[in-house]
Amino acid sequence: MRRAATIGAAVAAFTAIGFAVLAQSESDEDLVDGLSFLGDPVTAADIAAGETLYAENCASCHGAELEGQPDWRRRLDNGRMPAPPHDETGHTWHHSDRNLFIVTKGGVGAVVPGYESDMPAYEGILTDDEIADVLSYIKSTWPDRQREFQAEVSANDKGDL
Template sequence: MRRAATFGAVAFALTAIGFGVLAEPGLDNGSVSGLSFLGESVTGADIAAGEALYAESCASCHGAELEGQPDWRRRLDNGRMPAPPHDETGHTWHHSDRNLFIVTKGGVGAIVPGYESDMPAFEDILTDDEIADVLSYIKSTWPDRQREFQAEVSANDKGDL
């Protein structure tokens, strides 16, 4: 048990160091291969910033591991839907960058007028760049299959922001 705990602590420390290096000013924070948001390349620094913002602004509902709320497909007593997962088990990757951005910024009602949701609009909480970083972090956690599907959906979405 002690060996597993030690291994876990070392793995966590190395991950934290890795994200720290990615976000370090003055270092090469080149684009992450195959990852873009709204057509712009995503860097390791964008992902690290997005992970911190996700933990601060999103994890309380969508889960620290992007797992969503329990029974997320079943309506709550108030008639609203629980927060869905943002990992590959959810439906986030079925939506275009544009739609994900609009929902995050303006709430679900910005896409589906009149729809009632517990999801707040983040337009007065996060900047557009911060929203892009959070969504880039979420996308960075998906397996290649989900990323590729979502990239195609985004490429086919020609709407305006």
């Protein structure tokens, strides 16, 4: 009786380990090579969700193709800056993951107190995971050179969220 219980427990443990390994290998296949956000690996599903959220929340200002508003380097009549591009022609890739997350969640004023911007804060509109997905989608569109530069900037940013 005791031997049967031990064998049964061993079979259950090996089955659980097998399922865990299978689940891990399936999720590893979905990882986007070389892409992470705040140190966490990014999956194809994260990018797909981010693309949808970007279209719904960001594209009206930053462009459907991440191209930004025209003359984005020149102030508008109201003194504010137009929405910059998020593709490789803009400056988004110059900023760390932490900085991009804070600006998206809290607005530009969260990083530069008192700065007036048309960029809304997405806290209460998007969850932290949704913000990470949007930013992962944006990063996924950059050429390797910009991605590598931005990854180094992120690795050197030791601040807290």
